[in-house]
Amino acid sequence: MRKIPMRMCINCQQMFPKKELIRIVRRASDGTAVIDSTGKVSGKGAYVCHNKNCIKAVIKDNKLEKHLGIKIPEDIYRELERVLTVQDDG
Incomplete structure (x- = not known):
């Protein structure tokens, strides 16, 4: 049985x-x-779950920029x- 890597x-x-x-x-x-x-x-990674509230909060509060320490491009x-x-559609 293999260990499944977990991230936050x-x-x-x-x-x-x-x-x-x-x-x-x-x-x-x-x-x-x-x-x-x-x-x-x-490199340094940041993880976001597929919960739409989490994704919205990460975008709104610039959490990626704070976590990674760089300006995040718009793309x-x-x-x-x-x-x-995609989540809203399906």
Whole structure:
């Protein structure tokens, strides 16, 4: 039986299996932020659960910028908002 890696959502502070979360990374190589769908990009990561209230709070309160210590590009926020609209539709 394999151990399932758990990570904490930066908004609700609840633990979830790593694969169930959205990972945003400040890359070690150039310091830019990217959404990491593979879970393998090296750098400091921040995790957000798929709860629409958490995603809204992370966007509204700039929690990613505070957690990663860099300015987050608008395309990252647009991608998170896209996740919200997909959830609302389905």
